[in-house]
Each structure stands twice: as C-alpha cells, then as structure tokens.
C-alpha cells in the first residue's frame with residue numbers, strides 16, 4: 138500500500154514560471170526555492186527553473202545555496218541568500234559564487250574578510266517599513282559607503298528591499314522609500330544594475346514595483362494570496378497534489394494514512410474536506426498518523442486513494458480552499474508537510 | 485548523530501537521557517505490564533533510531549512486532565507516547581525536546597511604525613525589536629502571530645506582527661538583545677523555560693503535534 142504522497146507537477150511549475158516571466162518582463166525573475174521549495178522538493182524544482190531559463194534562484198540560506206551548487210546548478214545562475222546568521226562560513230559561500238543580501242555593517246565586514254580570492258557579490262538591503270531585516274535610513278549611507286570602500290573585495294551588485302503588502306498605499310510608500318535609498322546610493326557613487334523589491338503579489342499586480350528583478354515564490358507554485366483570489370483567476374496552476382491511502386473502513390468512516398505527525402494541522406477537524414472518487418467528505422478527526430473522514434454510506438474501499446487537495450479539476454479541494462478554511466495561507470500548509478511524505482515528480 | 489555547523493540558526497535539541505529516564509519511570513509505573521515505545525511519526529519528530537536506543541536503555545521495548553509476540557500471549561502491553569517524550573506536566577517526567585533560534589537582527593522603531601506582512605502590529609511607543617530566525621516553515625505556527633511568546637534574555641517576549649515563513653519579530657520594549665542571542669520557544673520548565681504544553685495550549689494544538697512538526701523540519705541536535 139502506498140503511503141501519503143505529494144505529487145509535484147513540474148510542467149505546471151514551468152508554465153507558471155513562463156507566464157510570470159512574461160508578465161514581469163522586462164524585469165528578470167528570481168525563482169524562490171527556500172523551505173525545500175515551499176515543501177515541493179528543492180532540487181527537482183530548482184533544476185526545472187534553470188531548465189526553464191531562469192537566471193536567478195533565491196534560497197534564503199547559504200547552506201541551501203551550497204546544496205544547489207553541489208548538485209550542479211551552474212555558476213551562470215545567480216543564487217541569492219539573505220538569512221545570514223552571526224556565525225556564517227562565508228569562505229565556502231564565496232567560493233561557490235553565492236550572492237548575499239546584506240543588511241548590516243558587521244555582515245559586510247565578515248564577507249569582506251572572507252573574500253580573499255575574487256570579489257563577493259553583495260546586494261545591500263534597505264528597510265522600507267517591514268522592520269525585519271534591512272538597514273535603517275540612518276544607517277544606509279554608512280553601509281553603502283563602506284561597501285564602495287571595500288570594492289577590491291566586494292562587488293556591489295544590487296540594492297533591494299522586501300515589502301509588507303499591507304495595502305496599495307503602504308506599498309507605494311515603500312516603493313518611494315526604495316527609490317530614495319537608490320538615489321542616496323547613486324549620489325554616494327554606487328552604480329548598481331540589479332534593483333529588486335517585489336515578491337509574488339506586487340510583482341504580479343504593479344509595474345512600478347518590478348524594477349530590474351522580482352523574487353517569486355508563492356505564485357510559481359500556484360499558491361494564490363487568498364481572500365477570494367484563486368490561482369486560476371491569475372492564470373496560474375497549483376503544482377502540488379496531496380494524496381493518502383484509505384487504510385481502514387468501518388461504519389460510515391474511512392481512515393487515511395496521514396496525520397498531524399505528517400504536518401496536517403489538527404485544526405482540519407470540522408473545517409476541511411478531502412475527496413475520494415470524486416466525492417467530498419468532512420474530516421472528523423486528526424491523529425498522529427491518521428485522519429478520519431465521514432463517508433456516510435458511500436462505497437469507499439480499502440486501498441482507495443483520497444485527494445486532500447489538488448488542482449481542483451476533478452472537483453477535489455484546492456490548497457486555496459484548505460488555506461481559507463483553516464484561516465491561514467497556502468504557504469503554511471505546504472511548508473508544514475513532513476519531509477517524510479514522499480514527493481513524486483511529474484515531468 | 486548530527487553535529488551542527490556553527491552557523492546553525494535554529495534547532496530542535498533532543499535530550500536522550502530524558503527519554504531514557506522517562507522510559508524508566510513508565511516501566512516502574514507499569515508494574516508487570518510491558519512498556520512499548522510509541523515511535524510513530526519518526527518518534528514524534530524526535531528521531532526514530534536515537535529514541536529507540538534511549539527508550540530501550542530505560543527498560544522499554546522497541547515496537548517490534550516479532551519480539552513483542554515472542555513475549556507470549558499473556559503479556560500485557562502499555563504504549564508510551566506523550567509521556568515518553570515528556571509532553572505532560574508530570575513532575576517525574578522531563579521534556580525531551582527544546583526548540584530555539586538565534587536573534588539575527590535587532591532594530592528600534594518609533595511609535596506608529598509597524599512590523600511584518602500586512603502591518604498587523606503597530607508600536608504605540610518607541611521600542612526595541614529582535615528578529616529571530618524561525619518561522620512557520622520550521623513548525624512555528626502562523627497562528628502564534630501577535631499571540632505567542634518566546635523566552636529571550638530571561639523574560640518572555642511577545643511575537644509582534646505576522647510570523648513569516650522563516651522569521652518572526654519579538655518586542656523587547658526598553659530591553660535590548662544582541663545578534664546571536666538565543667530565543668527559546670520551549671524547553672525545560674524546571675529551568676524557567678516555557679513548557680511545550682503551554683506553547684501548545686496557547687495555540688489550541690496537541691503537544692504531540694507541536695513536537696512532531698518542529699522535529700521533522702528543524703535540524704536536530706542530540707544531547
């Protein structure tokens with residue numbers, strides 16, 4: 138009997154990338170593959186992105202960037218990392234020609250110290266209101282000046298930020314702040330070629346957010362922002378289908394071999410449905426390694442396969458429905474799935 | 485067993501002696517019945533092989549059908565799950581998993597400035613923030629946004645703004661923190677750290693779910 142499986146439709150992923158690339162052109166597209174490619178499987182997804190002609194990959198951390206290089210992601214594809222811890226081994230990362238998203242002087246100095254042969258590729262980050270990473274407006278000139286002074290070791294490739302997507306108005310303010318930070322850097326002598334601000338929603342919706350490069354995660358996997366916006370309304374296709382076998386059947390209930398230990402939220406009880414043979418059933422309990430659905434008098438058989446969520450083309454629930462019903466976003470549901478769930482890739 | 489690179493920003497550290505000692509307590513309490521370790525879901529996210537070793541050291545049985553059957557039809561079994569991992573507030577049991585992450589950024593913001601996606605939290609006065617490298621992709625539920633707290637520098641600090649995929653922000657008020665400081669989601673309550681059952685109940689989830697999900701995503705370190 139097969140266990141729970143996440144089937145990843147790489148051709149849908151490539152179609153999403155192609156549509157998004159067309160929409161954001163002439164800006165370039167970075168495929169964001171952090172968190173094991175949003176739970177879809179790092180290497181197959183990254184390879185599909187490269188095969189589709191994507192020239193930028195965003196990994197979040199250095200370790201994942203190194204993993205991509207070790208597994209043959211070529212050097213002409215830029216690999217962007219930006220969650221930099223206090224004790225990073227920058228030497229290896231520079232050797233692997235990773236790009237760094239730098240927010241502080243101490244990160245910059247550590248990178249410069251490690252950059253003994255050749256120049257490390259750096260993108261300076263300005264905080265435009267999200268208040269996570271990024272230099273404050275006060276610290277910004279110092280960070281720019283220092284990176285220019287270190288030009289024998291630091292190649293200043295880009296300037297970037299990340300925005301809150303709180304409202305159009307708030308995003309407009311962030312875009313204005315970004316433009317000012319770029320202007321300040323240029324006055325200080327910087328000539329950057331890659332300016333980037335937008336993730337999925339802004340890149341899709343606003344031409345003025347795209348600059349030279351957009352960083353796309355969610356939309357490439359066909360994960361829409363919710364609140365009534367479906368993937369198909371954006372002409373995007375869901376990439377993951379999650380299935381689990383029926384492992385027990387009794388008195389109007391069917392038990393599936395997947396549970397909260399596999400990453401299904403226990404809050405799925407009474408909120409979401411699964412589909413078996415085209416019919417939908419309510420989840421009535423979630424345990425460590427199993428989940429029970431109320432099948433009434435439907436003729437469910439042991440060994441049937443239940444679809445928890447999928448593309449929706451066979452009337453099964455979609456990730457978007459799950460997210461809306463669970464009061465969260467699709468990203469949380471897919472990244473929470475256990476790495477022990479088998480990923481099956483369709484080319 | 486994993487030795488983590490020094491660069492590790494977040495981890496689930498697993499106390500195997502706690503699992504061994506918890507097993508011994510459960511064996512004693514079980515009297516003549518045989519205690520079988522419940523190691524489903526990769527030992528509730530604690531790591532199958534390591535947990536079996538520790539539980540057997542404490543006198544529990546591995547959940548091996550053949551050997552269980554060889555104990556004879558009269559043997560009475562009792563399965564040890566939550567108790568084995570110390571997920572219950574029981575003074576004789578010790579929680580085996582500790583989840584923590586490092587401060588990767590610090591910042592001071594003014595009254596009226598907001599934090600994280602959707603700007604769901606706005607400072608009412610000038611305040612210090614710490615950015616911590618753990619998020620919902622690591623198992624820290626997004627519903628902890630503006631609700632949960634982590635222990636940092638000796639006090640509980642509230643999560644402000646939305647928990648993101650790989651990071652969250654803590655409000656420190658007038659206190660400050662340094663990059664590299666450790667923030668604890670839960671650990672050993674006997675040392676003042678938050679307990680997993682308090683974290684779980686604040687989110688309305690079973691403790692077993694919390695540890696299984698963190699354990700399957702975070703790098704594990706064994707103590």
Ligand SMILES: Cc1ncc(COP(=O)(O)O)c(C=O)c1O
Pocket residue numbers: 169219299335336337338352353354355356649
């Ligand atoms: C800095 C940065 N850029 C881009 C993304 C991709 O965002 P999205 O999944 O909304 O496209 C993320 C992920 O949250 C991010 O942290």
